[in-house]
Amino acid sequence: MLKKHQEYTNLFNREQVSCWEGCVSIIERKKGGQGTITFNHSGLGVVITPPGGGKHIFPILKNQKGADGALLLSKDGKMHLYLIELKSNLSLKDWAKSIEQCKSMFLCSLAVMGVLKISITQIESVTCCIAYKNDKMAQNTTDPIYLKTFVGVKPQLTPLQAWQKKKITLDHAKISNVVTIERDESGNASFDIL
Numbered sequence: 418m419l420k421k422h423q424e425y426t427n428l429f430n431r432e433q434v435s436c437w438e439g440c441v442s443i444i445e446r447k448k449g450g451q452g453t454i455t456f457n458h459s460g461l462g463v464v465i466t467p468p469g470g471g472k473h474i475f476p477i478l479k480n481q482k483g484a485d486g487a488l489l490l491s492k493d494g495k496m497h498l499y500l501i502e503l504k505s506n507l508s509l510k511d512w513a514k515s516i517e518q519c520k521s522m523f524l525c526s527l528a529v530m531g532v533l534k535i536s537i538t539q540i541e542s543v544t545c546c547i548a549y550k551n552d553k554m555a556q557n558t559t560d561p562i563y564l565k566t567f568v569g570v571k572p573q574l575t576p577l578q579a580w581q582k583k584k585i586t587l588d589h590a591k592i593s594n595v596v597t598i599e600r601d602e603s604g605n606a607s608f609d610i611l
Contacts, residue, residue, distance in 0.1 A: 419461045419491040422533040426463060433474060434529055437462050443486035445503035445604070452503055452604025454548045462490035465522075465529050474525045482514065484522035489530065490610065495541035498526055499610070500593065503600070507549035513576040516585055519545040523587045543593040545585055546608065550600045554580065 423436050441464050442455045465487040467474045473483045488499040500519040504511050527537060579585050583595040600606040 419463065419489070419496065422535055423461065423463075425533045428532055429529070432466070433468060434463065434465050437464050441488065443488075443501045443503070445485050450503060450505040450550075450604070452548070452550075452600055452606070454501060454503060454546070454598065454600070454605070455607040456488060456499070456610055457607065458488075458490055458492070458610040460491050462488050463529070463533065464488055465526055467525075473521070475528060478521060478524055480517060480521040480524070482517040482521050483525065484515075484518040487522050487526045487529075488610075489526065489533075489535070492610070496535065496539050497610075498523075498540050498543045500526070500543065500545045502545070502547050503604075504547060504549040505604075506551045506553050507547065507597075508553040509576060509580070511549075512547075512554065512580055515545075515547055516576060516579060519585060519593065520587055523591070523593070527589070537589060537591070540591075543587065543591055545593045545595045546598060547595065548598040548600050548606045548608075550602075550604060552599075 426434055426436050438461050440455055440457045442453045444453050445451055446469060467483050473481045484500050484502040486501045490497055500522045502515045502518050574586060585593040585595060587593050598606045598608055
């Protein structure tokens, strides 16, 4: 299904958007959190990665907290989007930040999909993959800031509720499942997409 859209990847800078088949790695270069997560998939995919130096893919977006990457892939004739964020520590505060990073990467992915002539309605599922080294979620789970809902916005899950349900509400009414992946001591991990 993705093959007919592949030709449009040449409209992008190859370092930020490119096709892949087999396995692809998303790299975290930030000091103290360095590591790589490798995704294994038998089909064709498109990888989206932000430029280095803390720059955002689309500086015109209000939310500038971009994730480490995204994968758009075809599986069983359907398209799936994976939003990827690597964390050294995963506390509730880090998780709240990860939600914003995934939301921003989702919007970036939608923009890339537009150039690839892929509609949001063609996406069967969205999955947010959080790869972490140190699990600190049990700490500070009662901090009131993570239990309150936001005033003046559509009702959505608090960060704690999102963690417990393993779901994130994205823009355009899309719901993302959450997958957590533990990184090894060197900061690396792998994930098989069946």
